[in-house]
Amino acid sequence: MSKGAILIARNNGNIDYVKQSVFLAKRIQHYLEIPVSIITDSEEYLKLNFDYTVFDQIISIPYNETANTRAYNDGTLFYKTADFKNDIRHEVYNLTPYNETLLLDTDYIIANDLLSSCFNSNNDLMLFKSSEDVAKVRNEKEFDYVSDYSIEFYWATVVFFRKTQQNEIFFDLISHIYKNWKHYTRIYQIDSPLFRNDFAFSIAIHIMNGFQKGNFAQPLPGKHLYTTDRDILWNLKDDKMLFLVEKKNYLGEYTAIKTIGQNIHVMNKFSLEREIDRVNNE
Amino acid sequence: MDERLEKALEFSNYMVTLNNQKRLLKEKYYEDLLYFENGCQFTITKELITFVGTMLSSGNDANIVLIDDNDTPTSITDLAKFYEDILDVYFSASNEYNTKYNELKKKRSIEKLVDIDE
Numbered sequence: 390m391s392k393g394a395i396l397i398a399r400n401n402g403n404i405d406y407v408k409q410s411v412f413l414a415k416r417i418q419h420y421l422e423i424p425v426s427i428i429t430d431s432e433e434y435l436k437l438n439f440d441y442t443v444f445d446q447i448i449s450i451p452y453n454e455t456a457n458t459r460a461y462n463d464g465t466l467f468y469k470t471a472d473f474k475n476d477i478r479h480e481v482y483n484l485t486p487y488n489e490t491l492l493l494d495t496d497y498i499i500a501n502d503l504l505s506s507c508f509n510s511n512n513d514l515m516l517f518k519s520s521e522d523v524a525k526v527r528n529e530k531e532f533d534y535v536s537d538y539s540i541e542f543y544w545a546t547v548v549f550f551r552k553t554q555q556n557e558i559f560f561d562l563i564s565h566i567y568k569n570w571k572h573y574t575r576i577y578q579i580d581s582p583l584f585r586n587d588f589a590f591s592i593a594i595h596i597m598n599g600f601q602k603g604n605f606a607q608p609l610p611g612k613h614l615y616t617t618d619r620d621i622l623w624n625l626k627d628d629k630m631l632f633l634v635e636k637k638n639y640l641g642e643y644t645a646i647k648t649i650g651q652n653i654h655v656m657n658k659f660s661l662e663r664e665i666d667r668v669n670n671e
Numbered sequence: 672m673d674e675r676l677e678k679a680l681e682f683s684n685y686m687v688t689l690n691n692q693k694r695l696l697k698e699k700y701y702e703d704l705l706y707f708e709n710g711c712q713f714t715i716t717k718e719l720i721t722f723v724g725t726m727l728s729s730g731n732d733a734n735i736v737l738i739d740d741n742d743t744p745t746s747i748t749d750l751a752k753f754y755e756d757i758l759d760v761y762f763s764a765s766n767e768y769n770t771k772y773n774e775l776k777k778k779r780s781i782e783k784l785v786d787i788d789e
Contacts, residue, residue, distance in 0.1 A: 511710035
């Protein structure tokens with residue numbers, strides 16, 4: 390049975406997801422020893438600027454403008470508003486060349502081999518449910534439930550799935566939720582009109598479970614550790630990462646935190662790109 | 672700033688960093704305690720080790736059903752090997768945790784805690 394990882398890279402003028410994908414693909418190959426394919430609307434840019442041979446397959450999709458925009462922080466004192474192109478994730482089921490796929494955000498930095506256990510798992514669909522803020526100074530409740538009176542929250546940052554009939558229904562359902570997003574924000578009491586894959590996946594899991602808690606999706610091994618875009622990735626070397634994390638009630642001040650051998654979701658994409666450039670220039 | 676307050680704040684920052692590093696080390700330990708068998712995930716606990724040890728000492732060493740972290744039952748065909756493996760993972764993870772924890776305790780500055788001066 391074929392297995393591999395899939396990354397989605399759709400640049401927006403401010404954030405270079407292609408660069409992040411090339412960087413992450415090398416780490417996936419190193420730690421998980423699986424092939425990596427990329428879904429991108431910037432194939433030419435990829436081929437002109439990077440070592441595209443790192444990818445098993447390049448799956449080209451058409452370039453689209455989007456009306457979805459959001460603020461991207463770079464620490465606590467700076468932000469930029471940019472396009473937020475997140476409307477292709479539910480199509481990965483049809484786009485992946487693999488029977489067993491590990492779908493990852495390009496800012497999820499792999500630093501160990503824990504996720505390779507997914508491919509031997511009995512579970513056909515796995516996502517992170519429990520998570521931990523590396524900084525531990527912010528309200529983490531928003532990642533327990535979709536909203537105060539709503540359903541359990543699942544992260545769509547990393548998704549393992551096999552091609553099964555049930556998973557095909559699941560991904561088709563997410564497509565349906567995407568197309569009827571306004572309706573589902575009302576049903577599931579979601580305040581923001583911005584489409585979020587985490588919410589769409591959580592809603593789809595809730596529906597597939599018969600509108601109740603259940604085990605349609607199982608948790609990925611370990612915890613989803615994350616830093617937000619208000620933190621800064623300061624240094625990355627092999628499996629070691631040094632972060633400056635937001636200091637509570639002290640705007641512009643940070644606390645240093647070091648991780649070794651732990652996979653981390655680095656949401657500050659600007660600092661991630663600075664580190665990628667530094668590592669590439671070493 | 673009053674020197675006494677300055678020293679207290681410096682120590683306070685040190686403690687925040689130390690506690691953060693201890694917390695992340697513990698999370699790493701929990702990840703290291705995961706063991707996979709028959710497509711199932713087991714977090715190795717003292718309870719699991721004791722139960723498997725009890726089964727073995729009472730002569731039950733084959734086709735023992737265990738329930739994994741996701742409440743999925745699975746039949747372990749060779750319980751003696753399973754026991755040996757989980758003990759190995761448990762002690763390896765615990766020794767690593769102990770070593771790293773003791774290293775942390777010895778570091779008396781924020782710079783040393785996060786290895787900035789490495």
